[in-house]
Amino acid sequence: MDDRTIVIALDETVTDADIENLLAAFNDGKDPDFGFEDLVTGTDTRYDERFNRTTPFLTHPVFNKHHAETEMLRYMNKLQSRDLSLVHSMIPLGSCTMKLNATAEMMPITWPGFAKIHPFAPLDQTDGYRQLFDELESALAEITGFAAVSLQPNAGSQGEFAGLLVIDAYHASRNESHRNVCLIPQSAHGTNPASAVMAGMRVVVVKTDERGNIDVDDLRAKAEEHALHLAALMVTYPSTHGVFEESITEICSVVHKYGGQVYMDGANMNAMVGLCRPADIGADVCHLNLHKTFCIPHGGGGPGMGPIGVAKHLVPFLPGHPVVRLDGRNEVGAVSAAPWGSASILPISFAYIKLMGGDGLEYATKIAILNANYIAKRLEPHFPVLYKGAHGTVAHECIVDTRVVKQSSGIDVEDIAKRLMDYGFHAPTVSFPVAGTLMIEPTESEPREELDRFCEAMISIRAEIKEVESGEADKQDNVLKNAPHPMNRVVSTTWTHPYTRERAAFPAPWNQDFKFWPSVARVESAYGDRNLICSCPPTDAYAEVEAQTS
């Protein structure tokens, strides 16, 4: 605190012996002339009544009925069994790269040598982490072609924000702090404009053409119009449409010509590793979603990591930290509370890189592209593939268009997404970047058999839609509009639908071997938003929902 005071913090793991050791440490290593017991008896552990909590908490049954480990184990397993994850099937979410999170990569994160270290522990006690950061940073620099990497941003969105701050600080260092216009293509990830606004920039939208590519003429016009204030372009590569745009180098040089910096969104890095590099293409900054390309699991929504790589001229502006000095990186303040973000999950990404080696990483990228093209090829006779590159191929993901069947049958993309659950699959990305479409990203980790199974499910769904188109199936009461079919509905005494229970819940041959059951029928979102309940409701609230709907 100051030169006379130290503050010590204690927690539930501290023992009496720890306190005695601490006392000895301040007494030249010798036990002081009073013992721990003297302290206990001599200390008033009451605190001012003003601060005394009097209200109850955690009274809901869920917090009070799993005290025995048996109960806890079963409760956790009950919850787990309701969720579809990679242990069941592929999760072909476009732009999310749901690849293998290998067990060997995951093992180190709970080892005490990584898990039990305080973020502000003295640097000379954390040589292992230091080596990990150094080696991981240089591997990521090699992969992206950049001069340096900051591991601080602990999410992709945080990486975007940090990258834009770096660009902002760079402009300011050249007395050009008036540069605050950020160009963002129509097809951008939603986080891009949000980050630009957060970084105090003004968003100017650039058009994309009918093939999904950035309209270079519009880009040039907007860059020229805002030449004086142009700060940056945020561009995803390969594009959010899953295509390697031919014009990317031209796009970068237009932005540079008008004094802007190129921010590359690395969400689609899985299509690039070992085959092309953001820095070589012309990017100045790029964030990497380590929870996509580099195997950190999605964990049901987090945590992730979003480190940024920067070109040489931007290195001095990387984020610093107020407690732990990061050499030569103090121009931009901290973006995360901890100096290296979520440090303890970095071993996952680095283990992946070490396991694959340079050749393996390059091979994985090629297979990711092969898998996506294979799916596109197999599905194309049934659903149009929306965007392709100059030579008729896609990158690591493809967008299939379901708007055609909406017109002919009334079946929309939501119905298809929910019907996939009956087949045992998680839907691809729905209605992004184009409404009424599905974006499919298989990743390199899915075997051909799983790709075929997914394609067969989609093809079978197309046949089900044909029945609606032809009038053979009812326009409303059909397997698609009623999807998904939970077990309680299928086994109920009353069954009024014009199709069989077997078609409803066991539409594919593999369902006979293994069936993943959705635990509820299609969820109505609007109802819950009108009657917002955001904490565990009393049991009678559940009864109310049923009463109101019956």
Added chain:
Amino acid sequence: MSTTIKHVDAAIPPAESFVPRHVGPDEKDVAEMLKTLGFASLDELIDATIPKKIRWRDHLDLPKGLTELEVLTYFRALAAKNQVFRSFIGMGYSDTVTPPVVQRNILENPGWYTAYTPYQAEIAQGRLEALLNFQTMVSDLTALPIANASLLDEGTAAAEAMTMSYALKGKPGKEVFLVASECHPQTIDVVKTRAGVRGIEVKVTSYADFKIGPEVFGVLVQYPATDGAVIDYTKTVDSAHAADALVTVAADILSLVLLTPPGEWGADIVVGNTQRFGVPLGYGGPHAAYFATRDDFKRHLPGRIIGLSRDADGKPALRMALQTREQHIRREKDEQRLHGAGAAGGGGEHVRRLSRAAGTHAHRASRARVRGSAERRPAPAWLHHRPRRFLRHHPGRCRQAEQPENHRRGAGAEDQPPLHG
């Protein structure tokens, strides 16, 4: 074997290699898939896909791949170079016991960690329930009715609180955010970073020196303070509300089982780290920050919120609520669900015991400090209201002061139409 197969052979490392475990299709599959696509080799497919002028003709200069056994040996050596000591640092991070039943069955269980964000609610009811438990726990402990399903860290949560306060109360002439110097230094820094580029002026002083005029839209205080002092902020709350400013309290969530929760003394927003509820320190993360607020502000809450709704059969069902709000375009905000389940096993009484244990040790230790240095006034950290300036000085690094305000102000997120849903 055809030439195609030979080419593929050349690309695949030997059998003990990890690569064939990570990559799904085997050589035979690859050959057949290429045939389906009409390409003679993988490289031909790649050449057709990646534009010539950006195709990198070099290869990654990284060491050859290791086997799983070799990698685990390597990481054991790395872990051994980190020295695990009893830490007394605090500052928002506390060592904790991860219940083994949670460590093995959630943290180390692919059935939990390989799931995606619960957008497809029908096949995500399990983790949605865990997240609802988390929200309920936060809401109970802070005594505020609405909580989200977590943010990245305490600093980010405090910055989000500032942004939310600004959206609710800020206007020209009302753009000052007061931050108590009793807050954790990293929280102060993250808040400053976020404020600087938004045209918000952050003033850091002791809470006791706060001057809350009409130019102030919000204040941030820490409870207990970074040095452990338990401070009565009721006067600060009154002056802030009198000036139409919102009060954010960064609180140690474990302390709230013994201390009057901020929701009961007027806080508008309460944020903090939930790490000490069983999540390993991990040299900084990942942890989950909590964020709770009053009912009137629920539609301004950042991050994801889980809520109860119903399914097509009228049965109760959970899903992410209010997806049409701003949070939807910021969907990358990460969250954690470990805590919900962890707390579910603990229950109120258990948590209270933990807190008492931590508190008791704190009293003992602070007493020891008093004895150890006789000149210090006897002011045990946990016991008394002890207004004192936080001595570590952090000069402002906000650049907005140097820049005309109108340059820095972008369109607010709420003014910016989402480019897509």
